[in-house]
Amino acid sequence: xxxxxxxxxxxxxxxxxxxxxxxxxxxxxxxxxxxxxxxxxxxxxxxxxxxxxxxxxxxxxxxxxxxxxxxxxxxxxxxxxxxxxxxxxxxxxxxxxxxxxxxxxxxxxxxxxxxxxxxxxxxxxxxxxxxxxxxxxxxxxxxxxxxxxxxxxxxxxxxxxxxxxxxxxxxxxxxxxxxxxxxxxxxxxxxxxxxxxxxxxxxxxxxxxxxxxxxxxxxxxxxxxxxxxxxxxxxxxx
Amino acid sequence: xxxxxxxxxxxxxxxxxxxxxxxxxxxxxxxxxxxxxxxxxxxxxxxxxxxxxxxxxxxxxxxxxxxxxxxxxxxxxxxxxxxxxxxxxxxxxxxxxxxxxxxxxxxxxxxxxxxxxxxxxxxxxxxxxxxxxxxxxxxxxxxxxxxxxxxxxxxxxxxxxxxxxxxxxxxxxxxxxxxxxxxxxxxxxxxxxxxxxxxxxxxxxxxxxxxxxxxxxxxxxxxxxxxxxxx
Numbered sequence: 001x002x003x004x005x006x007x008x009x010x011x012x013x014x015x016x017x018x019x020x021x022x023x024x025x026x027x028x029x030x031x032x033x034x035x036x037x038x039x040x041x042x043x044x045x046x047x048x049x050x051x052x053x054x055x056x057x058x059x060x061x062x063x064x065x066x067x068x069x070x071x072x073x074x075x076x077x078x079x080x081x082x083x084x085x086x087x088x089x090x091x092x093x094x095x096x097x098x099x100x101x102x103x104x105x106x107x108x109x110x111x112x113x114x115x116x117x118x119x120x121x122x123x124x125x126x127x128x129x130x131x132x133x134x135x136x137x138x139x140x141x142x143x144x145x146x147x148x149x150x151x152x153x154x155x156x157x158x159x160x161x162x163x164x165x166x167x168x169x170x171x172x173x174x175x176x177x178x179x180x181x182x183x184x185x186x187x188x189x190x191x192x193x194x195x196x197x198x199x200x201x202x203x204x205x206x207x208x209x210x211x212x213x214x215x216x217x218x219x220x221x222x223x224x225x226x227x228x229x230x231x232x233x234x235x236x237x238x
Numbered sequence: 239x240x241x242x243x244x245x246x247x248x249x250x251x252x253x254x255x256x257x258x259x260x261x262x263x264x265x266x267x268x269x270x271x272x273x274x275x276x277x278x279x280x281x282x283x284x285x286x287x288x289x290x291x292x293x294x295x296x297x298x299x300x301x302x303x304x305x306x307x308x309x310x311x312x313x314x315x316x317x318x319x320x321x322x323x324x325x326x327x328x329x330x331x332x333x334x335x336x337x338x339x340x341x342x343x344x345x346x347x348x349x350x351x352x353x354x355x356x357x358x359x360x361x362x363x364x365x366x367x368x369x370x371x372x373x374x375x376x377x378x379x380x381x382x383x384x385x386x387x388x389x390x391x392x393x394x395x396x397x398x399x400x401x402x403x404x405x406x407x408x409x410x411x412x413x414x415x416x417x418x419x420x421x422x423x424x425x426x427x428x429x430x431x432x433x434x435x436x437x438x439x440x441x442x443x444x445x446x447x448x449x450x451x452x453x454x455x456x457x458x459x460x461x462x463x464x465x466x467x468x469x
Binding site: 048050078 | 240241243244245247248251252255256316317318319320321323324325326327
């Protein structure tokens with residue numbers, strides 16, 4: 001469903017993605033993990049045609065119309081209500097406003113339907129952004145850190161929703177810092193460090209390869225090992 | 239067309255909740271009404287339509303320009319535009335939605351200006367059409383500024399001096415030859431010329447406004463190629 005072959009991206013002198021190759025199958029939840037600045041958002045920007053790569057090729061099995069997107073910057077119309085925000089997109093997609101209500105219900109925002117976006121909390125805005133992303137039942141869903149900054153209960157609700165979307169046939173491509181989330185949600189993951197894929201596969205198998213299976217698969221240990229995050233933290237503390 | 243309609247109604251709902259933009263649409267006609275009723279009509283020395291034509295010409299040059307530039311810059315700054323593009327909205331559909339709404343409101347304001355004035359039927363028609371045509375030109379210039387601006391602050395920083403030049407030049411032209419030559423090619427001067435003297439043929443002013451419009455369309459295309467709507 002998604003293919004990236006030897007993608008290279010430079011910003012000026014700096015190479016932010018180097019030889020990135022990955023493949024995401026249909027109906028799969030694929031997680032892209034990496035420290036801040038590793039290039040996760042750049043990959044989403046390339047896959048959603050915001051950026052052009054400097055080398056390599058990529059292919060997506062869906063049109064922009066069949067793609068849902070949720071980013072760190074939510075892009076909501078702040079003076080409009082939740083319902084009005086979704087209706088703008090429902091009108092663009094040519095679907096009924098009932099679908100807007102359904103999407104609001106799915107993310108638990110039906111009671112806030114008439115509330116202006118400017119009056120919502122960060123978590124509510126994130127849920128509304130997710131509702132907009134799933135409104136037209138996209139084939140592929142790109143989620144950039146969908147649960148960052150959310151309380152555990154809301155995050156759990158979003159996890160259930162993402163898994164439900166996969167069940168209904170969507171392919172989900174998400175980025176996250178949260179290793180537990182990756183193990184729980186993702187069928188396969190890729191670890192990105194300094195613009196390079198340093199490991200990819202099924203979370204449990206990756207953990208086994210790196211002897212990081214405890215009572216629960218410890219993907220975090222692999223992450224630290226592969227990205228050197230613990231050494232960096234020690235350096236900073238020292 | 240479906241996307242343009244969606245953007246049109248989104249813009250309408252947005253403006254209804256945005257006092258700052260509403261003021262830009264309401265300020266000039268209200269000022270014109272007050273000045274005409276309280277000052278012009280009670281004075282024998284001031285022509286009845288003097289304030290009306292002055293505020294109307296200022297409105298056509300400023301209102302649509304600032305509103306369009308601000309709306310596009312806000313959608314760019316808040317990344318809303320990216321989601322619209324991802325949803326399949328084409329740049330011309332987006333501009334038709336935003337510009338169409340601004341043109342509708344500008345047309346209503348132009349009719350209001352016309353109705354409070356002291357015009358014959360033929361003058362009224364000429365007055366309203368030239369204001370609408372001028373507003374359309376302003377919308378295209380505003381769209382170019384909006385696309386070129388990174389955020390609303392930049393859009394305001396560019397629109398205000400542009401508007402000042404467009405509106406001040408015709409005024410200075412009365413006292414300075416160089417300014418008169420420059421003003422001669424500006425659409426705001428042509429609006430002034432037509433609304434201040436209906437006996438003047440509108441052919442040349444309309445052609446100059448049309449030339450301005452074409453320049454702004456080219457400017458818009460260049461700004462779009464440089465900045466695009468995705469960023």
